[in-house]
Amino acid sequence: MKFSNFFKQHDQDIAAKMQAATKIAMNDAERANMRVHLSEYTKMRPIRAAEPAGSVRVVYYSVSTFFARHSMPVVAAVLVLAVGGSTAAAAESALPGELLYSIKVHVTEEVRSTLATSPKAKADWEMSRAERRLEEAAILALSGKLDDETRAELNTNLDAHMRSAGESREQLKDEDDFDDASEIETNIGAVLLARQNILDGVRKDASSAAPTATSIAATSDAASTMSLRAVPEVRPQMQIKKGSDGSEAAVRGQRTAAKARIEAAKKFLDRGQNNLTATTSARAREQLKNATEALSSGDTDATRGDRAEASLHFDSALEAATEIETLVSDSNDSNDDSDDNDEDGARDGDKRDDGSIEVDIVRDLLE
Amino acid sequence: MENTSQQEEGEKAFLVAYDQFGDAIFRFLTMKIADREIARDLTQETFTRAWDYCREGGVIREWKPFLYRTAYNLVVDVYRKKKSVSLDSLIDDEGFAVSDDGADKRQTIVRAEMTRVRKGIDRLDSTYRDIILLRYIEDLPPKDIARITGLSENVVSVRIHRGVQKLREILGPDEKTNL
Numbered sequence: 001m002k003f004s005n006f007f008k009q010h011d012q013d014i015a016a017k018m019q020a021a022t023k024i025a026m027n028d029a030e031r032a033n034m035r036v037h038l039s040e041y042t043k044m045r046p047i048r049a050a051e052p053a054g055s056v057r058v059v060y061y062s063v064s065t066f067f068a069r070h071s072m073p074v075v076a077a078v079l080v081l082a083v084g085g086s087t088a089a090a091a092e093s094a095l096p097g098e099l100l101y102s103i104k105v106h107v108t109e110e111v112r113s114t115l116a117t118s119p120k121a122k123a124d125w126e127m128s129r130a131e132r133r134l135e136e137a138a139i140l141a142l143s144g145k146l147d148d149e150t151r152a153e154l155n156t157n158l159d160a161h162m163r164s165a166g167e168s169r170e171q172l173k174d175e176d177d178f179d180d181a182s183e184i185e186t187n188i189g190a191v192l193l194a195r196q197n198i199l200d201g202v203r204k205d206a207s208s209a210a211p212t213a214t215s216i217a218a219t220s221d222a223a224s225t226m227s228l229r230a231v232p233e234v235r236p237q238m239q240i241k242k243g244s245d246g247s248e249a250a251v252r253g254q255r256t257a258a259k260a261r262i263e264a265a266k267k268f269l270d271r272g273q274n275n276l277t278a279t280t281s282a283r284a285r286e287q288l289k290n291a292t293e294a295l296s297s298g299d300t301d302a303t304r305g306d307r308a309e310a311s312l313h314f315d316s317a318l319e320a321a322t323e324i325e326t327l328v329s330d331s332n333d334s335n336d337d338s339d340d341n342d343e344d345g346a347r348d349g350d351k352r353d354d355g356s357i358e359v360d361i362v363r364d365l366l367e
Numbered sequence: 368m369e370n371t372s373q374q375e376e377g378e379k380a381f382l383v384a385y386d387q388f389g390d391a392i393f394r395f396l397t398m399k400i401a402d403r404e405i406a407r408d409l410t411q412e413t414f415t416r417a418w419d420y421c422r423e424g425g426v427i428r429e430w431k432p433f434l435y436r437t438a439y440n441l442v443v444d445v446y447r448k449k450k451s452v453s454l455d456s457l458i459d460d461e462g463f464a465v466s467d468d469g470a471d472k473r474q475t476i477v478r479a480e481m482t483r484v485r486k487g488i489d490r491l492d493s494t495y496r497d498i499i500l501l502r503y504i505e506d507l508p509p510k511d512i513a514r515i516t517g518l519s520e521n522v523v524s525v526r527i528h529r530g531v532q533k534l535r536e537i538l539g540p541d542e543k544t545n546l
Contacts, residue, residue: 018503021484024394030407031389038385038414042378047422115415121408180405296517299443304493 037115044111093267095136096150105129105157113164119175123168123184130161130191131260137199138264142328151199158195162188186249193253197318198260251307254314255298261321262291268328280331284324291320377421384430385414391431392438395505399442399497413438432511435501439515487537495530502527 026034091100091108109129116122133154140146165184172181265288269281276284298313392413396406416437417427427433491499501512509527513520 018484018488018499019506021481022394022398022488022500022504024397025390026393026407026410034389034407034411034414035382035385037411038418039378039382041415042374042381042418045418045422046374047377048424115411116408117411118404118408120405124408303443 041115095139096153097145119168119171120180120184123165126161126165126168127187127191130158131256133158133161134194134198134256134260135263138261139268141198142264142268142325144329154199158191158199162191186252189249190252190256193250194257194260197257246307246311248307251302251311251314254311254318255295258291258295258314258317258321261318262288262295265321265324276328276331280327284327287320287323287327291317294320381418381421384434388431388434389414391505392434395435396438396442398500409438409441413441416441432507432514435505435507435511436515483538487534490537491530491533495526495533498523498526499530499534
């Protein structure tokens with residue numbers, strides 16, 4: 001066949017030729033090994049079923065006692081057999097302070113760690129876990145439940161995830177895999193920046209608050225020493241913006257924070273128990289849409305290698321996502337005021353019923 | 368009891384999808400990120416995410432586009448490697464097999480032409496490269512490619528057409544050998 005005619009053939013001929021030129025496949029052992037892992041995974045995380053509240057409670061208390069006496073790996077190994085899939089499944093969406101949260105963090109996530117087959121995969125999973133903690137923090141913040149105790153618990157877990165990722169990074173360095181080690185370093189830097197945005201609030205001196213991947217890599221326990229605590233005067237997204245030095249870690253930090261806030265907002269708005277007025281809810285969803293679109297644009301820029309443009313889009317995404325928290329917070333304050341008024345008399349309450357949307361619109365305009 | 372049956376059916380369908388598309392997803396990811404080990408991890412992650420979707424009550428009617436879309440998003444989400452990937456060096460350097468049927472001479476010619484096709488694909492602009500790979504190597508219709516990449520079906524069709532034109536230009540005039 002002549003190449004001048006190559007693409008004049010039927011699609012199937014083209015496909016066959018190109019497929020032959022790009023023949024890539026796993027070897028038999030890899031394929032079989034992955035199949036076993038996936039089969040185990042389906043059994044470990046079975047399809048969700050409605051969970052009776054009583055059984056959940058019993059399991060939680062037995063787990064709590066067990067945690068106090070055994071190391072986490074032992075707990076994970078034993079409980080994966082004892083807890084049962086449906087409880088683990090129910091735990092997956094649990095938040096700090098809820099009954100099943102310990103199972104989520106110390107059992108199902110630990111077991112999944114054991115499925116990671118390489119130091120890189122382990123580090124990636126630990127970073128995903130860190131992002132889960134950030135998302136949980138963002139959901140709690142939206143619900144007005146992110147108190148100091150919960151913040152401390154989430155910070156402790158985050159430190160553990162980053163230490164674990166740091167160990168994998170060292171392992172990769174030992175194996176002369178510097179590319180992957182560097183990638184993990186960058187991701188740790190990104191999570192630290194996102195943590196500042198979501199969990200730690202903002203430092204007054206934002207310019208000194210931006211850790212770089214290099215500084216993070218300098219010590220093995222950097223994650224715990226980099227912890228920056230809350231100073232709430234400044235809007236969170238501004239901190240990352242000012243702290244962004246244009247590095248890969250800084251841009252990814254913006255993205256990580258934006259993504260965590262977006263996912264949190266989705267879950268919060270979809271729960272249907274958020275006591276938002278129709279107008280606030282609509283505005284929040286509009287902001288969520290803006291944030292999601294900006295994140296997507298940032299991803300496209302990042303894929304193209306345009307870091308500066310990606311940074312701008314991620315910053316927009318973060319700003320829009322953070323605005324949702326402000327909207328929700330204002331709405332709750334307004335509801336509280338409204339409740340207070342209701343106590344004063346039915347007349348005020350009636351007014352609120354008639355004019356709630358109008359009031360919201362005026363407030364929104366004033367913002 | 369009902370849930371047990373649902374679980375069994377779900378597991379069966381899931382593993383059938385793995386048997387059917389596991390290698391294709393691995394190939395797609397390997398060509399996207401040029402790292403065999405990471406591609407293997409991401410292949411596993413693609414399938415675990417698909418399972419997570421099922422276990423949350425999601426229904427996957429067409430596994431192939433769903434898996435490709437998940438893998439595509441995973442690359443964007445988890446692994447944004449900036450350097451361009453050379454298919455030719457990837458396949459040659461890592462010892463992946465190329466079609467080996469036929470006599471030695473014929474095989475040599477086939478190999479040379481395969482290299483030529485790979486190099487041609489390598490030289491395609493990334494705007495067209497992903498689309499061409501998804502269309503002709505992964506055998507996905509424009510409609511599915513549109514869903515995977517977030518582009519409109521029209522844009523995908525245009526890029527396929529232009530990508531093929533560009534590839535033809537890159538490959539140049541008549542080759543002296545017959546296949």
